[in-house]
Amino acid sequence: MKSLRKFMDKIKPHFQEGGKLSKLESVFDGMETFLFTPNTTSRSGVHIHDSNDMKRTMITVVVALLPCLLFAMYNIGFQHFKAIGTDATFWQMFLYGLLAMLPVIVVSYVVGLGIEFIGAQIHHKEIQEGFLVTGILIPLIVPINTPLWMTAVATAFAVIFAKEIFGGTGMNIFNVALITRAFLFFAYPSKMSGDAAFVKLDSALGYGGGNVVDGFSGATPLGEVAINVGDKLTLDTTTMDAFIGLIPGSPGETSMIAILIGAAILLFTGIASWRVMLSVFVGGLAMGALAHGFATPTYPASMLDPVAQLCFGGFAFAAVFMATDPVTGARTKIGQYIYGFLIGVFAILIRVYNGGYPEGAMLAVLLMNAFAPLIDYCVVQVNINRRMKRAKSQ
Amino acid sequence: MALIKLRKGFDLNLQGKITQNEAIGAQKSDSYAVVPDDFTGIIPRMEKKEGETVIAGEPLYHDKNDERIKVTSPVSGTVRQVVRGNRRKIMAVVIEDDGSGASKDFDTRENPKTLLLESGLWTMLRQRPYDIVPNAEIRPRDIFITAFDSAPLAPSLSFVMGEDQQYLKKGVEVLSTMTDGKVYLGCRADDFIDDSGAEVNTFSGPHPAGNAGVQIANVKPVNKGEVVWTLDVVTAARIGKLFETGKVDYSTIVAITGPGIETPCYVEATMGCKLESLLKDRLVTDDKPKRIISGNVLTGVKENIDGYLHAPYRHVTVINEINKKDEFMGWASLSPKKYSIYRVFTSWLLGRHKEVNLDAKLNGGERAIVLSGEYDRMLPMDIYAEFLIKAIIAFDIDKMEQLGIYEVAPEDFALAEFADTSKLELQRIVREGLDKMRAEMC
Numbered sequence: 001m002k003s004l005r006k007f008m009d010k011i012k013p014h015f016q017e018g019g020k021l022s023k024l025e026s027v028f029d030g031m032e033t034f035l036f037t038p039n040t041t042s043r044s045g046v047h048i049h050d051s052n053d054m055k056r057t058m059i060t061v062v063v064a065l066l067p068c069l070l071f072a073m074y075n076i077g078f079q080h081f082k083a084i085g086t087d088a089t090f091w092q093m094f095l096y097g098l099l100a101m102l103p104v105i106v107v108s109y110v111v112g113l114g115i116e117f118i119g120a121q122i123h124h125k126e127i128q129e130g131f132l133v134t135g136i137l138i139p140l141i142v143p144i145n146t147p148l149w150m151t152a153v154a155t156a157f158a159v160i161f162a163k164e165i166f167g168g169t170g171m172n173i174f175n176v177a178l179i180t181r182a183f184l185f186f187a188y189p190s191k192m193s194g195d196a197a198f199v200k201l202d203s204a205l206g207y208g209g210g211n212v213v214d215g216f217s218g219a220t221p222l223g224e225v226a227i228n229v230g231d232k233l234t235l236d237t238t239t240m241d242a243f244i245g246l247i248p249g250s251p252g253e254t255s256m257i258a259i260l261i262g263a264a265i266l267l268f269t270g271i272a273s274w275r276v277m278l279s280v281f282v283g284g285l286a287m288g289a290l291a292h293g294f295a296t297p298t299y300p301a302s303m304l305d306p307v308a309q310l311c312f313g314g315f316a317f318a319a320v321f322m323a324t325d326p327v328t329g330a331r332t333k334i335g336q337y338i339y340g341f342l343i344g345v346f347a348i349l350i351r352v353y354n355g356g357y358p359e360g361a362m363l364a365v366l367l368m369n370a371f372a373p374l375i376d377y378c379v380v381q382v383n384i385n386r387r388m389k390r391a392k393s394q
Numbered sequence: 395m396a397l398i399k400l401r402k403g404f405d406l407n408l409q410g411k412i413t414q415n416e417a418i419g420a421q422k423s424d425s426y427a428v429v430p431d432d433f434t435g436i437i438p439r440m441e442k443k444e445g446e447t448v449i450a451g452e453p454l455y456h457d458k459n460d461e462r463i464k465v466t467s468p469v470s471g472t473v474r475q476v477v478r479g480n481r482r483k484i485m486a487v488v489i490e491d492d493g494s495g496a497s498k499d500f501d502t503r504e505n506p507k508t509l510l511l512e513s514g515l516w517t518m519l520r521q522r523p524y525d526i527v528p529n530a531e532i533r534p535r536d537i538f539i540t541a542f543d544s545a546p547l548a549p550s551l552s553f554v555m556g557e558d559q560q561y562l563k564k565g566v567e568v569l570s571t572m573t574d575g576k577v578y579l580g581c582r583a584d585d586f587i588d589d590s591g592a593e594v595n596t597f598s599g600p601h602p603a604g605n606a607g608v609q610i611a612n613v614k615p616v617n618k619g620e621v622v623w624t625l626d627v628v629t630a631a632r633i634g635k636l637f638e639t640g641k642v643d644y645s646t647i648v649a650i651t652g653p654g655i656e657t658p659c660y661v662e663a664t665m666g667c668k669l670e671s672l673l674k675d676r677l678v679t680d681d682k683p684k685r686i687i688s689g690n691v692l693t694g695v696k697e698n699i700d701g702y703l704h705a706p707y708r709h710v711t712v713i714n715e716i717n718k719k720d721e722f723m724g725w726a727s728l729s730p731k732k733y734s735i736y737r738v739f740t741s742w743l744l745g746r747h748k749e750v751n752l753d754a755k756l757n758g759g760e761r762a763i764v765l766s767g768e769y770d771r772m773l774p775m776d777i778y779a780e781f782l783i784k785a786i787i788a789f790d791i792d793k794m795e796q797l798g799i800y801e802v803a804p805e806d807f808a809l810a811e812f813a814d815t816s817k818l819e820l821q822r823i824v825r826e827g828l829d830k831m832r833a834e835m836c
Contacts, residue, residue: 001722033759037724041715041754045804045821046811047691048406048713051732051739053758055725057765057815060738126759170762170816270736273766331766331780380778384796387776391617 008032026120030127054169057271058129064265065136065321067258072251073097076144077208079199079248083218084210100204101251104139107148111155112138119164130169130176130327131159137177137321140252141314141362142184143197150191154183174369175328178362185362193358195219198248220249222313222351226358228300242311253317256310263320272324275333276340280319283344284310291352301352309348318347318361328369332379339375343368397583398612400599402774404735404809406546408691409751410652410711415553417647417660423671426469426664427486427702428454431695433465433517435526435832438484442473451498451513451642454487460530466514468644468665470496486702489666500640506568510633513642518629518705522607522616524832525803534623536575536614539566539592541627542582544604545690545808547711549649551627552585553660554708556647558631559587565634566591569623579627580609587627599774607806611775616801626706646707648672652691653751654684654712665707670699672710683715685754692808693821717753724757735813761816769810769820777801779810783820786827791834799831 014021015028032038034055042049077093080100088096112131120127142151158179163172185192199218203209217224221237228234237247245255253259266272288306295302301309310316323329323343330339343364350360357363430438437458442448448471453464471492477485500513510516511530521528528534542551552559570577570591579592586596595613597603606624616622628646635643644665651658656678663672669686677684687694688704691711695704703710721727732739733750769779777798785793804821811820 001720004722005720034725035723037721037755037757038759039716039719040756041685042756043819045819046808047685047687047694047696047711047754048408048752048812049755049757049817050734050736050813050815051724051741051757052734052736052815053725053817054761054764054815055758056734056738057736059725128761130764168762170764269738271738271765326766327764329766332778333767333770336766376781380781380797383776383778387615387617387796387798390615391619 005036008035023121026125026127027117030117030120033126054129058132060269060271061133061266061321062136064262064271065133065140065252067261068140068252068255068317068321069101069136071245071255071258072140073101075246075254076100076200076251078246079218080201080204080208083199083201083212083216084208085213086210096204096208099207100144100200101139103148103205104142104144104146104151105136107152108138108155109135111152112159115156115159115164116168119168123168125168128169130163134159134176134180137252138180141177141181141250141317143192143250144200145197146184146188146191150184150188151180154180154187157183170327172327173373174366175322175325178322178366178369181362182366193223195223198250218248220313220358221247222301222358225301225304225312226355228303229297231297231303233300233303237312239305239308239311242308250314250317253314256316259316259320266320266324272320273326273329273336275336276324276329277319279337279340280323280344280347281310283341284315284319284348285344286341287345287348287352291348299352299355301358309351313351313359314361315347318365319344322361322365323368328372330372330375330379332376335372335375335379339368339372342371395594395596396613397596397598398609400597400603400608400612400774402771403600403602404772404813405544405600405747406691406812407747407749408546408652408711408713409749410547410655410658411749412547412549412649412651412658412660414659415550417553417556417662420648420661420663420667421671421674423491423664423667425474425488425490425668426467426471426666427488427668428465428467428666429486429702429704430455430465430484432705433527435524436463436465436517438465440476440484440487442467442487444473444476447472447492448489449494449496449498450644451500453514454489455484457527462508462511462530463516463527464511464514465517466498466642470494488702497641497644500636500642502637502640506571506637509636510568513636515629515633515636515642518625518632520606520624520803522610522622522624522803523800524828525805526832528623529621532621534573534575535616535620537569537573537577537623537625538606538610538613539569539577539579539625539627539630540604540606540609541579541587542585542597542604543626543690543709544601545692545709546601547649547651547658547709548604548690549647549660549708550585551708552587554647554649555628555631558628558635558643561634561638562587562590562627562631563634564638565630565632568633568637569630573623578609578613580604580606580613602772602774602806602809605803605806607801607803608774611777611801615776615798618795618800620800628706628708648703648707649709650676650712651709652687652711652713654678654686654714663703665703665705667703669697669701669703669710672703673699673712677712682717685713685715687711687713691752692812693805714751714753716755717751736815756817758815758817760818763816763818765815768813768815769807772810772813773806775801775806779807783807783818783823786823789827789830791831794827794831799827804828
């Protein structure tokens with residue numbers, strides 16, 4: 001490592017002010033701090049600091065997303081070979097999924113980080129790490145058949161208009177990954193829903209591909225539910241299937257098992273708020289039970305039992321990875337309970353009673369992102385009122 | 395008496411604890427110094443010039459705004475140098491010890507307040523709001539004495555006080571004449587001080603349970619318009635001793651601790667002594683540069699070996715400046731040496747309460763606040779710390795007041811600053827907020 005350190009020291013002057021490559025100062029700084037933990041020591045205040053920093057925090061979230069990512073790769077291959085009616089081994093399925101997802105991941109990171117680098121250079125700031133997580137979330141929530149250029153446009157839109165204009169990581173109001181998804185959803189609705197969106201049928205980077213077998217639908221369970229007719233729900237997918245995750249859907253959302261592993265990592269390390277996560281599930285269960293109690297064929301999704309509501313669609317993924325984003329969520333403890341609960345309620349409410357959207361988790365989180373500051377304001381105001389009252393009673 | 399259980403906070407288990415409750419004599423310090431920055435809120439106006447002689451207890455300078463508030467010399471000798479910094483700010487007043495040990499006699503029949511002001515012990519008190527030396531015009535609502543220091547490696551205050559505990563009762567008696575309210579004493583259950591005459595509260599729980607601000611917040615919080623005084627039990631005993639004997643006792647016991655010390659120990663010394671006299675032959679000899687801190691690792695002041703002991707004159711910690719230089723991809727490290735209160739490093743396998751050797755590294759870059767609740771879990775007060783910090787940064791006076799700025803001191807945020815993943819300088823932010831607020835209000 002010493003030679004690398006020497007090399008970095010040697011090229012450093014070029015990137016500093018006045019150097020030939022001073023326009024890339026932030027990029028160099030980003031690379032340097034990525035490679036070597038800076039030797040800066042504390043100047044004022046405390047003399048010792050916790051080892052955890054933003055880089056480690058973000059990497060921990062990425063690690064928590066890995067089970068979902070790996071499962072997504074396998075499942076994309078699984079669905080593909082099922083659709084074309086070809087037998088394939090585990091590794092063939094995984095390879096297909098890997099090749100299908102790789103371009104999306106690359107596009108997401110290149111576009112997003114590229115904009116972050118430019119932003120950092122304009123403001124002469126250090127590069128912030130927020131996009132490390134966003135960049136892996138995007139491929140997991142964008143349907144696999146979305147054209148790459150759409151993903152690129154949506155990512156650019158989200159990073160610029162949902163994050164950079166607010167001041168970068170830590171300042172954004174809406175979850176950047178979900179803004180990407182919402183942008184795609186509203187700008188190119190035909191590509192984002194329906195049966196053709198979620199199962200990749202053509203070849204991935206030249207691998208796989210074939211003719212679709214008869215009777216293939218490619219519908220997600222919630223898609224099936226939405227078009228259900230009659231007062232009895234007839235589904236091909238059981239709750240157990242959704243729990244395991246070998247069903248069509250957005251890449252990261254299908255497997256409850258993978259999501260729960262991620263949740264365990266986030267909660268164990270203490271990075272995500274258990275209050276938010278728990279209350280999203282409680283809210284979802286409560287609303288699911290309520291809807292189920294008043295089940296009617298007019299709204300077929302109301303006939304799903306509450307547990308199935310949690311396992312189907314993007315609910316669990318949103319609860320674990322989207323709602324717990326500390327920047328866009330409520331920051332007070334009491335606020336977190338309210339915030340999470342309402343996300344759960346709204347997700348199921350939209351799913352059940354809004355015929356236009358078979359899934360509501362994304363919109364529920366975005367809606368509550370907008371309300372999180374208000375919730376916090378009210379909670380903090382209670383504290384303020386208590387303090388003011390105490391002062392007066394003296 | 396009430397038992398108050400605090401849950402929030404964290405006891406950091408640093409290497410370099412003192413194992414023997416025994417104080418050894420220090421080497422002689424040839425010079426002593428008073429550092430004006432230790433006495434926040436006082437703008438010094440010199441009474442003694444360079445070359446003039448002083449005896450212990452004689453004033454060196456007074457406050458520009460109130461001549462009665464005096465800072466006195468801890469030893470008798472000659473004023474060798476008035477060290478000045480930028481814009482002629484006085485950084486330190488250095489006194490050369492003449493070894494005579496002469497000290498000023500005070501008349502104990504004097505009005506208590508006048509005597510406190512005269513003797514310089516007044517400047518050892520602090521007032522909330524603003525965490526400054528008290529304004530002599532204002533009578534405090536209550537007075538809070540802390541009987542323990544919960545900071546990492548902090549000395550036992552009962553040990554530092556030693557035999558002077560006999561004067562504590564007198565000290566409390568004197569203090570109680572200065573308030574219409576009560577004099578409170580905050581103790582640990584296992585280090586209980588009875589018969590002091592003060593209203594005793596027992597605190598259990600991790601650091602910052604020993605901070606005056608935390609104790610006040612859990613006993614009787616400070617409201618807008620109210621003033622309380624805070625001091626430690628050693629100062630209270632010192633006040634008692636002054637009123638009994640007519641002399642100010644400037645001797646103290648200093649805990650020499652930290653991973654950079656060969657054998658951590660208690661040392662008998664005098665306030666403002668040279669750090670070299672305390673640390674000579676005690677530092678660990680290796681090739682790693684050391685950081686000498688006068689005080690504890692959370693709130694202390696960085697000093698050189700030829701620097702001086704700062705208020706509250708009872709603790710010196712030495713840590714390594716950097717344990718490991720140029721760490722390759724530290725963010726991906728699996729090393730159990732990376733210490734964190736989060737379970738994001740393998741060090742949690744060894745337990746969070748294992749003895750650790752931390753260096754002065756920042757371990758990351760400054761970022762916007764991202765993780766929520768980080769400050770709240772380190773501050774056992776009914777305050778939304780993060781919102782208060784944001785209000786201070788934005789300098790929103792109304793919000794600062796509403797969110798409780800009058801109740802806090804920078805030291806209350808020290809632990810949050812340690813734990814902060816965004817690496818913000820919280821103590822500096824709070825100090826600046828308090829200073830600006832005071833400028834606005836006065």
